[in-house]
Amino acid sequence: MAEKKSPRSRAERGAEIAEHETVAGGAFQASPEAESAALRLRIVAALLWAVAIAGEVVAILWVLRQDPIKMWLLIVMIVVIGAFAVGGSLLWKKANRLDPASEKDKVRFFVQNQLGVIITVIAFLPLIVLIFLNKDLDGKQKGIAGGVAIVVAVLVGAASADWNPPSVEQYSVETNVVQQLTGENEVYYTKGGSVFHVCADVPDLRRSKQISAGTVEQAHADGKDRLTKKWVSEAINNCGIPAAKVDQVLGDVDDVTTTLDEDQFTTGADGKPAVNAEVERSAPAPASTPRATSSRTPSTGPAASSRPAA
Known part of the structure; x- marks a missing residue:
């Protein structure tokens, strides 16, 4: 007697269908022109992110080591880092609209769509920590510089996040x-x-x-x-x-x-x-x-x- 199969959930059927479509060639594939445009956008985005991280390094190794520390220069550096970081993130998100990732690879899907947030953390977290640990800044200066850095980081992170990522x-x-x-x-x-x-x-x-x-x-x-x-x-x-x-x-x-x-x-x-x-x-x-x-x-x-x- 054949064993009675339990009804499959819609999620299970959807996963099977997605697998079938991918193997059969029915899934969406970006056109060569879209892939090329996405690649160009990602290269420019990577360059902007590199400048943002370089700005962070300059702020840590030079601005925070000055005696006395120039507050105006530190704040300008924070804003500049944020501008380059958000610029790269916006271009990266635009590239993802042209050439989206597949939800089948959960890790790649997350990283590709939220890479701007990851870069924001890299570009700001070490700087924020070192601002509050710096012995040459008094409490008021730490509050101002650290507060500005946190606000800019949160704004950049929010703009960099893809709340409705394409797939x-x-x-x-x-x-x-x-x-x-x-x-x-x-x-x-x-x-x-x-x-x-x-x-x-x-x-x-x-x-x-x-x-x-x-x-x-x-x-x-x-x-x-x-x-x-x-x-x-x-x-x-x-x-x-x-x-x-x-x-x-x-x-x-x-x-x-x-x-x-x-x-x-x-x-x-x-x-x-x-x-x-x-x-x-x-x-x-x-x-x-x-x-x-x-x-x-x-x-x-x-x-x-x-x-x-x-």
Whole structure:
């Protein structure tokens, strides 16, 4: 008698699916142009970080050894170190949008996305400790210099941290959703927005005078964090996509619920997501929508391996 298998959790199925997509070549892969641009940004970021750490060394070996110690010079050095550190971190985060890491390698994923915070600790912690241990500074001077260093370090660390880091898995799911839903890898967004949409005729875009269009990869490169988590209701009510088609996408695209708010779908007895009936309503009369400006370039098309999963 065959042994009855216990139902797998959604997390287990998602992990298996991610593994299958990677082996099968269905996972997102940055284009050669994006990889090249990311490499250039990372080189510049590394140089800026090197200058920041060099500034720390100068502050420790020269400024703190002066007699008397020039407070104004010490504070200037702290600010300069912070400026170079945050500059490098911002460029590094931009590079990660172009060429993200995979969540499958937890250590690499963390280090690649939070390297700016690690560099900030390296650039400030030794200096802060030596300021408070310095025998040539009185209590007031230590309080001022140490306080400034701590404040700058915290601000730089906060700006360097990636609170919503991109991943290969995220880009893969978003690309598969868009391609299966619309038949092409094209999304729409505005310069000031933080998300992108599956069509241009949605309320958030109607208020904008200029709409950009591009691939999922291009949208992320332009600073957009993710696909809107309300794409189900937008697809049905604003984009003219039948609910049956959206249901099919929800059933076919693996790990699709990571792209949605909970009110956008329901889960059936078979464990598969489906359109939440509450998001279906009569579509409003279409309003005049500004013409989308394409962000595509001949070298920025979707990677061959970004095709939708079977």
